[in-house]
Amino acid sequence: MEVRVANVRKEFDRFPALRDVSLDIRSGELIALLGPSGSGKTTLLRLIAGLERPTTGKIFFGDEDASSKTIQERNVGFVFQHYALFRHMTVADNIGFGLKVRHGATRPSNEEIRRRASELLDLVQLSGLEKRYPAQLSGGQRQRVALARAMAIEPKVLLLDEPFGALDAQVRRELRRWLRDIHDTTGHTTVFVTHDQEEALELADRVVVMSQGQIEQIGSADEVYDTPNSPFVFGFIGESSSLPVRITDGQVWIADRPIGLSAPNHPAGDALLYFRPHDIELLDGCSGCIAGTVAASRRVAGTRRVELEIGGERQRVEIELPVDHIATQKSRIAFRPSRWKLFPVKSTGN
Amino acid sequence: MADPEIKSYEPMHDNPSAAVTESRSARTVLMTVAFVFLGIFLLLPLIIVFKEAFAKGVGAYFASLNDHDTLSAIHLTLLVAVIAVPLNVVFGIAAAWAIAKFEFKGKAFLTTLIDLPFSVSPVISGLVYVLLFGAQAMLGPWLKSHGIEILFAVPGIVLATVFVTFPFVARELIPLMQEQGTGDEEAALSLGANGWQVFRYVTLPNIKWGLLYGVLLCNARAMGEFGAVSVVSGHIRGMTNTMPLHVEILYNEYNAVGAFAVASLLAGLALVTLILKTVLEMRYGAELAATRGH
Numbered sequence: 001m002e003v004r005v006a007n008v009r010k011e012f013d014r015f016p017a018l019r020d021v022s023l024d025i026r027s028g029e030l031i032a033l034l035g036p037s038g039s040g041k042t043t044l045l046r047l048i049a050g051l052e053r054p055t056t057g058k059i060f061f062g063d064e065d066a067s068s069k070t071i072q073e074r075n076v077g078f079v080f081q082h083y084a085l086f087r088h089m090t091v092a093d094n095i096g097f098g099l100k101v102r103h104g105a106t107r108p109s110n111e112e113i114r115r116r117a118s119e120l121l122d123l124v125q126l127s128g129l130e131k132r133y134p135a136q137l138s139g140g141q142r143q144r145v146a147l148a149r150a151m152a153i154e155p156k157v158l159l160l161d162e163p164f165g166a167l168d169a170q171v172r173r174e175l176r177r178w179l180r181d182i183h184d185t186t187g188h189t190t191v192f193v194t195h196d197q198e199e200a201l202e203l204a205d206r207v208v209v210m211s212q213g214q215i216e217q218i219g220s221a222d223e224v225y226d227t228p229n230s231p232f233v234f235g236f237i238g239e240s241s242s243l244p245v246r247i248t249d250g251q252v253w254i255a256d257r258p259i260g261l262s263a264p265n266h267p268a269g270d271a272l273l274y275f276r277p278h279d280i281e282l283l284d285g286c287s288g289c290i291a292g293t294v295a296a297s298r299r300v301a302g303t304r305r306v307e308l309e310i311g312g313e314r315q316r317v318e319i320e321l322p323v324d325h326i327a328t329q330k331s332r333i334a335f336r337p338s339r340w341k342l343f344p345v346k347s348t349g350n
Numbered sequence: 351m352a353d354p355e356i357k358s359y360e361p362m363h364d365n366p367s368a369a370v371t372e373s374r375s376a377r378t379v380l381m382t383v384a385f386v387f388l389g390i391f392l393l394l395p396l397i398i399v400f401k402e403a404f405a406k407g408v409g410a411y412f413a414s415l416n417d418h419d420t421l422s423a424i425h426l427t428l429l430v431a432v433i434a435v436p437l438n439v440v441f442g443i444a445a446a447w448a449i450a451k452f453e454f455k456g457k458a459f460l461t462t463l464i465d466l467p468f469s470v471s472p473v474i475s476g477l478v479y480v481l482l483f484g485a486q487a488m489l490g491p492w493l494k495s496h497g498i499e500i501l502f503a504v505p506g507i508v509l510a511t512v513f514v515t516f517p518f519v520a521r522e523l524i525p526l527m528q529e530q531g532t533g534d535e536e537a538a539l540s541l542g543a544n545g546w547q548v549f550r551y552v553t554l555p556n557i558k559w560g561l562l563y564g565v566l567l568c569n570a571r572a573m574g575e576f577g578a579v580s581v582v583s584g585h586i587r588g589m590t591n592t593m594p595l596h597v598e599i600l601y602n603e604y605n606a607v608g609a610f611a612v613a614s615l616l617a618g619l620a621l622v623t624l625i626l627k628t629v630l631e632m633r634y635g636a637e638l639a640a641t642r643g644h
Contacts, residue, residue: 051536072542084537088555098541101551153541 001062001156001189002027003048008057010043017043019213020057025157025191030183032200033193035210036236041193042161044210048191049159050074061156077150077188079160083142085134091145092117092130098153120148123182140171147179151186160192164199176203197237201225209233231343234274241317243290243310245273245342252342255311260288260336270345275337277305277320282327283334291334292317299323308333399617402610414608415615422588423596423612429504430579430592431572434511438568439561442519447553449520450527451535464520467513476510476581502584507592510578515571522564523557530556559634563627570623574616 003025010018018040025031033041046052048059050071058067066074085094093100095117099108108116121127124144134142143163150158163179164172180203183190194200200207201221209216209224209232217224217233228234231242246253250264252273261273283289292308295316299305303320306327310317319335327333372380404411414420448454449461467475483500484490493500500506534556538548554561576594583590591599593612600609 049540051540071536071539072544075542076540078537078540080533080537082533084533086534086537086552086555097538097543097551101538101541101543101547149537149541 002060003157003189003191004060005044005048006058006060008044008047008054008059010040010047010052011055016213018047018054021213021215023208023215023218025189027189028187030180030190030203030205031192032204032207033191033210034195034197034200034207034237036195038212039210040213041195041208041210045159045161045191045193048157049076049078051078075153075156077153077155077158079143079146079150079158079163081162081165083134083146085142085146085149087134089133090130091121091126091132091134091137094134094145095120095149095152097149116152117148120152123151123185124148125178139167140175143167143175147182151188155188158188158190160190162194163192164194164196172199179203201237209236211236226339228274228341231272231274234341234343239277239318239320240274241277241319242275243273243315243317244313244345245271247271247342254290255313258288259290261340263342266342267344271342272345273337273340273342275340277318278303279337279339280319280335281338282321282325283336289334289336290317291332294331294333306333396617399610399613402606403614405610406607410607411611411614414605414611417608419588419591420596420600420608420612423591423593424615426504426507426591427573427593430508430511431569433508434515434572435565435569437512438515438519439565441516442523442564442568443557443561445520446523446527449524451532461524464517464524467516472514472575472577473581475513476578479506479510479513479578479582501582502586502590504590506582507579507590510582511572511575514575514578515568518568518571519561519564522560522567526557526560527553559630563630566623566626566630570620573619 003023005021005023005025008018008021009016021040021044023044033044035041043052047054050066050069050073054067058065060066061074071078086097089097092114096113099113099116102108118127118130121130124147126141126144126148129137129141129145134145137145147160147163164175167175176199192203201224204221206218206220207224208218211232217229219227224233224237228237234240235242243254245259247263247266247268247270249268250262250266251258252261252263252271253259290308290310292310294306295309296307297304300320302323304323304325305318305320307316307318309315319333321327445460445464449457449464480501481487482489483493483506485494485501490501498505500509534552535548538552543551573592574594575592576598579592580595580598583592583595585591585595585599587599593616597609597612597616600612
């Protein structure tokens with residue numbers, strides 16, 4: 001089922017949580033809403049679900065306008081951040097709940113509900129736990145039950161709010177792979193909210209990066225990582241360093257020195273230079289480079305992160321070096337970004 | 351080998367909370383005072399109630415309970431409780447639901463209003479109904495012309511009791527429902543349940559122990575209420591006397607056995623309530639923890 005969010009605005013007590021958000025979700029797609037807290041990602045998810053009503057704008061399920069439909073009518077599967085399992089019901093009763101509350105001819109027999117529940121338990125790899133209560137399950141198991149319960153109603157769309165937020169790192173990674181598998185098997189259109197970029201990039205077909213109630217960028221993991229379209233996205237996704245620079249005659253300058261990067265299409269004036277700590281080349285001499293004094297150096301997994309102070313302003317940037325690289329012994333390092341992007345200073349609201 | 355270390359820790363074990371600095375003797379004195387006080391003011395009267403009730407033997411006890419007016423008082427008390435408690439369960443759940451799950455203007459006012467019966471003297475509560483429904487009052491003549499009796503009749507007693515016992519269920523449920531939030535209800539809605547199903551299958555089971563606890567306290571107060579009921583009942587023997595009122599009448603007539611026999615029933619109710627309350631707290635302490643307040 002395709003979902004289309006069209007110019008949606010949502011205010012809480014006149015405070016705008018979402019400002020004019022539009023988003024097309026393709027059928028069968030796995031989409032991540034990624035952003036810091038307060039960016040409006042959960043609000044957008046709840047609007048799609050029907051747990052909230054938009055202040056203005058519309059939400060379409062397929063060609064149908066779902067804006068005025070209740071959450072019951074929308075038939076969405078919603079997995080809550082803290083699972084919201086019914087604590088007084090067994091696992092099987094939790095999963096069967098959505099079928100049990102149906103009316104008349106659409107309500108399956110008890111036999112059928114039990115069969116569906118144990119089928120879904122097989123799917124989420126929890127066979128045999130039908131009779132347990134939520135309190136007797138681990139966090140990861142509860143998460144799976146919550147997903148099975150949401151899928152029991154054969155939803156048009158599956159919505160997950162911070163699905164792995166309450167789990168420890170090890171379980172998170174396992175469940176991530178598992179959710180991808182489930183998605184590929186069942187083919188549900190799925191939207192999940194996360195503030196964890198690693199989770200979003202690894203899991204989603206497309207990532208929607210949000211900030212301050214607006215969508216900053218929509219794209220595949222490669223697109224948002226390799227070609228971020230704003231300083232916010234560059235800074236939020238992956239590691240990044242930035243330096244204030246000046247563009248003169250198509251050349252990038254720091255203070256009074258050109259750094260050997262040319263930007264012929266960029267308008268002259270002040271700008272911000274963004275690059276990834278690992279996208280650099282080290283240089284020996286320095287005619288056209290960025291040179292800095294080593295301020296700090298720390299070991300991060302297989303690499304060494306070196307913090308440099310650049311120029312008289314003592315701007316700090318981070319670069320990444322191989323652990324045993326000779327440069328890590330030096331007190332001054334010269335380098336030049338190999339992949340980089342310039343943003344005009346005006347647009348840096350952050 | 352590790353002896354010196356162990357020794358140095360021992361005083362700590364003796365006194366698990368280092369912040370508690372009272373000596374053993376001070377603690378003993380405090381506990382003794384508490385127990386003696388409770389013994390004199392609570393336990394002793396309870397024993398005397400039963401002692402006096404059985405002063406002239408078991409036969410006299412049951413004979414006095416079998417009196418027509420006494421039976422009528424018991425009957426009326428049960429009737430009032432049977433009407434007042436369910437009403438307050440419905441009102442209490444509705445009020446708690448509104449306060450705990452919605453944001454609306456006047457919420458703080460409503461919360462204060464719920465506590466009003468606790469802060470107003472019961473006699474005043476009764477008096478309000480007299481002023482409202484009495485012969486010289488606003489609604490009195492209109493009610494009379496329509497043949498509706500409220501004051502000095504069962505409806506008045508029920509109204510006064512409902513008023514006095516209103517806070518018990520609501521006060522018990524509000525913190526519980528606030529703590530539980532709306533997540534479970536939203537989950538049930540997203541699974542297609544309608545409002546009634548959400549309440550029946552999700553909300554009610556989540557609050558059942560708190561509700562039972564509130565009902566228990568509400569019932570104890572409904573059966574034991576004296577002040578408010580005394581003002582509106584008119585004390586018509588065999589007609590509008592509840593058990594507490596009947597105890598007073600019998601006692602004023604120097605019928606000690608009769609008075610204490612009825613009192614022993616009320617005391618028995620109190621004991622049963624206390625035991626059930628303790629059992630509930632022991633078994634479902636965690637779920638009720640948020641609701642300590644009276």
